[in-house]
């Protein structure tokens with residue numbers, strides 16, 4: 466049994482899988498590769514996620530949102546992950562709360578199941594954001610758990626708060642420096658032009674690399690997190706629509722080739738959820754279009770697991786995390 470966290474119940478005693486903190490992954494990744502962070506809500510997503518990363522030999526972050534916790538239930542998500550951990554002893558991963566409020570962070574910290582939490586008080590004034598983050602950091606660090614915070618405002622939908630594009634606010638570099646110093650967080654989610662969901666960019670919009678550079682200059686070596694990093698591939702959207710969907714074909718996300726530019730600038734964690742939902746939607750819509758009398762959901766379920774595993778392998782290549790797992794395991798053992 467490999468025990469990294471002093472207090473956590475992770476990992477299960479009979480598992481060879483290695484559960485680490487996000488901070489440990491970031492220390493090894495910074496400037497070299499980004500760690501993909503993917504939201505899961507069900508068994509099929511977990512299976513594809515673990516399978517893809519084990520094939521790619523890449524460490525990863527499993528993210529659980531408040532929405533996932535209320536959809537599947539926290540205990541069910543934990544059971545799914547513990548079963549995945551047993552099935553994939555080669556896996557090296559962190560379990561992270563995505564966009565938590567303060568109360569949910571404490572629940573996650575006290576559960577002994579998470580190795581990392583995100584406190585998202587980015588909608589509050591600066592001082593309140595710092596204070597809430599500071600409180601969470603104290604509780605989390607006492608148990609060896611990492612903390613991600615957010616400063617600035619992404620567009621799109623975060624849990625139940627919708628931020629339209631005109632109200633989105635890029636992270637101010639000076640504020641980011643002060644925030645990190647005052648809050649003690651381990652990683653900072655920055656608003657650099659991306660947004661959540663399938664509708665991110667129109668025309669020539671994209672990542673504001675100049676802003677990332679400026680933040681890195683003031684926070685050298687500090688891990689930055691890019692939320693809203695799905696690519697929303699045109700081909701995927703067209704296939705969904707050809708199978709009965711009605712998604713906007715002008716929807717556009719982050720160019721996967723841009724990960725290579727963001728990594729040397731300190732982007733160390735890359736959050737992807739929407740793209741996985743698109744894979745699920747495409748596989749299921751096409752399956753039932755082609756088999757209209759079918760109703761055995763295990764058939765498309767199996768196809769989805771394989772499609773999602775392949776999707777993950779591809780992302781690992783682009784995030785430059787493919788092939789590093791042996792090194793990570795050795796250094797963190």
Ligand code: G3H
Nearest residue numbers: 504530532533624661738
């Ligand atoms: O940033 C939000 C993630 O995509 C999670 O989405 O809150 O619908 O689970 P959710």
Ligand code: 13P
Nearest residue numbers: 662692693694695738739
């Ligand atoms: P996407 O909607 O681009 O997948 O972003 C997910 C995310 O940031 C989760 O925190």
Ligand code: ZN
Nearest residue numbers: 661692693736
């Ligand atoms: Zn997010």
